[in-house]
Amino acid sequence: MSSQSLVFKDIRYTRDSFDLYINLHFPKAQLTVVLGPSGCGKTTMLDLASGFLRPNSGIILEGDRDVTASPPDKRKMGVVFQDYALFPHLNVMDNVAYGPLMRGFRRREARSIANHYLDIVSMRSVASKQPSSLSGGEKQRVALARALATEPDYLLMDEPFNSLDAAMREELRREFTRIQKNTGITTILVTHDQSEALALADNLALMRAGRIVQAGKSRNLWDNPVNLFAATFIGRTTRLRVKKITRRTPGISRVETDAGVISLEDKFCDVDLPATLVVRPENLQVSEGKHVEAEIEGLVEETEYAGGYWKIRLAVGDKTNLIDCNMSKTTPPMIGEKLRLSIKPGSARLLSGLMEDWLRSNGCSQDACLSCTSLGR
C-alpha cells in the first residue's frame, strides 16, 4: 500500500436544498475522523471521496493525482459501510476474495489474499460461513477484511462501529486502531459519536450542515473551540451568558456573567456581545474557604453519580444557566446547598453568540443543529 494524502479542494455538491462545500486535507497515513450530527453531509462527503457521487465543482486529489472524474472502480478506496453491505449470496471467503478477483487476480491468488486478510482480522475460522450466520462484530471484521483485501490506498469508514454493543465496539476500535497503524493506510472515518471520534482520531474535523466547522488535532478542538457549536458538540460544557466585558489591568479582562465575575486573559476576549463563556466540567473545581476572583456560585439542583465522581448541576441566576461540573468526593453536596466553583486558569473561553439564539435560528431540528441530547437536554 502506498498511502498518500487526500485533498478536497473547493468541493461543492448541491442537491435539492442541501449544499455541501468542503476544503479539507486528509494527511497521509493518518486517521482523520469527521464528526458531525446526522444529516450534516458526512456520508455525502464519503460518497464524493469514493467516487459514488460526482461534485458539482472543485477537485479531489489523491496525492498529486486529480481523481475528481474517476469512477469508484478506478480509485483505490476501501470502503466499510455502516450496514456492512456484505454480499449475502457469497460466503465469507468469497466476500473477501471479491475485490482481488475484480482487480484481475486468479481465483486461487484471490483466495490466498483473502486468507491473509481474514487472518489479520482473526476471522479465518469462519471463512466458509454465510454472512447471515455471523454476529454483528464478525460481520464488521469481515467487512474490514474485504475493504483491505484490494490493498487500497485509502480506507473510508461510515459509522463503522455504530451497530455494535458497547463492549464489542471498544474491542473492535482498539483492534482497528492497531491494524490502521500497522498498515499505515490513510483513513477517513465518519461518525456522530464524539467519544469514538476522540478515541480514534489523529486529526478531527467537525462538520455541520455541509461545512467543516473546525479541523485539527483533537486536543486543539477540545481546548480551543472556534464557536458554540464546536464547544458543545464535543464534550460537555458549561455555558454562561456574558453581561459585560471590561478591561482592567493590562492583558486581563473582567467578564461579568450571571454566575459571577471571572478574569480572563485579553487574547481570549476578542469578541463582541452577545457572547457566551464556556468551561469544560473538568476545569471547574469546588472551592472551599475564602471567596476569590474567577469563581462562580450557585445552588445545587441535581446530582448524579457517574462512577468515581459526581456530576453536579448548579442553578445560577435564571434556569438557563445550569452548570456542569464533576466532583470527586465520596458524598455529594445536598440539593439546594450553595456551592462555589473555581475555574482553572486559562481554561475558560469566550465565544460570540448565545446558545438560545443559536438554537432558535437553527429551529433546533435534529439535522440542522446538534442533536438535543448533546446539549445536556
Added chain:
Amino acid sequence: MNSKSKWGGGWILIGPILIWGLAFALPISSVLTKTGMVPKTMMQLISSPYYRGIIGLTFKQAGLSTLFAVILGLPGAYMIGRLKFPGRRLLKSIGTIPFVLPSILVVLGFILVFGNSGLVNSLLRLIVSDADGWKILYSLRAIVMAHVFYNFPITLRVVGNAWSSLPRNTYLASRSLGASPIRAFFSVDFPRLAPAILNSAVITFLYCFLSFAVIIVLGGGPQLSTLEVEIFRLTKYQFDLSGPAALAIIETTFTVAIILALGWTDSRLRRRNLDDSPAVRRELERISTGKLIAISLYLLPIFVLILTPLLSIICYSFLARSTRAGTLALSLNHWRDLLHVNGGILSVSMLSIIRTMLLGSIVAINSTINAALVSWYTTRKKRAWILDALMVLPLGVSSIILGLGYLIVIERIPHTTMIRLMALIGAHTIIALPFAYRIVAGGLKTISPRVLQAARSSGANTVKSFLTVELPMAKQSLITAAVFSLALSAGELSASIILAPNSFTTIPMAIYRMIGTYNIFAASALGAILICIFLIGFLAIDRIGDSHT
C-alpha cells in the same frame, strides 16, 4: 401456554372448514375419484397423438408468452425500480390494469384492435386503400400477443419492487472493490433480482398454462386447443365426465409440479440472499434528457398498448354498422337496447348486470367472512401454516376443473336451477377465497399484539376488544377483500360457463356469447359496463388506501 390457548377459539373455524370442505375438497376429490384412480384412461390420453399435441401446445404457448412477457416487463421494472422520472407512478398504476382486467375484456379489446376489421386494419386501409389487412386472429401469435399484454405487468410489478428495494451499499461496495457497473450488477444485484424474475416468470407461465378465454376465443377452434380448453369442451359436450376428469388430473399434476419446483428453487435462492442487517435502500436515479427520450420510447407504446383496447371497447359501444359490411356510424343503439324495458321484461344485458352484481355481492360477503374468521385464528396461533396452505390451495386448481368437480358432485341429483346456482356461488367463493384471505390476514398481521393487550388490560374482554379495536383496525382490509372478491366474481368466465343454469347469464358470459355471434358492438356496451364496475371497485380500494393488495 395451556390447552385453552392452544385450541381456544377453534370453534370459529367450523364454518369456514365446512365451506372449504364442501365447496373445494369435495368437488376436487370427486374429480380424482371419477377416474377411479385407474390410470388407464390417462395412459390412453397421453399416448394419443391428438392429446400429446394439445399438451405440447399448452406448454409451447405458455412458454412463448412467458418469455415475451418477461422481456417486455423487465425494462419497465428497471424504470420503476431505479429511475426517477415523470410518469413513474403512472406507469406503476397503469401497469396493473391489464392484470386485474377480466380475461374476456382483454379478448374483446384484442379483437377490437387487432381483429380483421379492427382498429389496426382500419388504419392500414386508410393508408393503403386496397390493403388486404393484417390477419392475426385465430392463431398462436394472437394467443401469445394477448397473453403478453395480459401478463407483462406481473414482471413489471414484482421485479420492479425487488429492484427498488435493492440495498445501496452492496452495490457501492462492489464498485469500490473494482467491479465495473455491469459486473457489479451481475455479481451483486442480479442474484437478488433472480428470485423475483423467477417468480414472475413462473406465475406468468401458470396463468398462460391455465388460460381459458384468450385461447378459446383467439385460438378459434380445436386446431389451437390447450388442456384447459379441452377439459372445458369435453365437460360441456360429452356425457361421460371421466374423460375430462382424467385430463384435469394430468393438468393439475403439471401445475402442482411447477408450483413445487418454484417453491424449492425460490427458497434456495432466497436462502442464499438472506440478509438480516438493516440495509440502506438505494435512491432513485435522476435521469438526463437523453435517457428520458429513451424511456419514452418504451413508455409511449406501453401506454398505447394498455389504453387502446380499453378505450376501443368504450368507443365501439357508441358505434354501429348499418349492414354487415356497412360503414361505421355513431349510434346509441346498443345502449338503448341494453336499457330497454320491453313490457316489463329487462334486456338480457341488463339482467346479466343485475345477476353479476347479485352473485358478486353474495360471493364477496361469503369469502370475506370466511377469510376474516380464518385470519383471526391464524394470526393468533403459532402453528397455523397448515390453515394458511389450505386457504391458498385453491389457487393451484383451475376454475374449469373446479366447475367440472361440481358437475361430477351434482351428476346424480336432478339439476335444478337452485342447485346449479349454489354450485356457482360455491365455486366463485372458493376462487375468491385465497385472495380475500391473503388481504385480510395481511391486514390483521399489521395490528400489533400490544394494542390488543392494551385493550384487554383496559378491561375489554375478547369479544369487546374484537369489536372495538380489531374490527375497526381491520376495516380497511375487510373492505378491500370484499371489493376484490366482488371484482373477481364479476370477471369470472370459465366456472360460470360450466355451472350457471341456462337462464342465468353473467356479464362475462353474455360478452362471450356476443363475441361468438359477432355482435361486437353490443359486447362493447356490456364491456364498458364491466370496465366501469372494475374502475369503481379499484378506485374504492385506492381511496381506502389499503396497501396489502
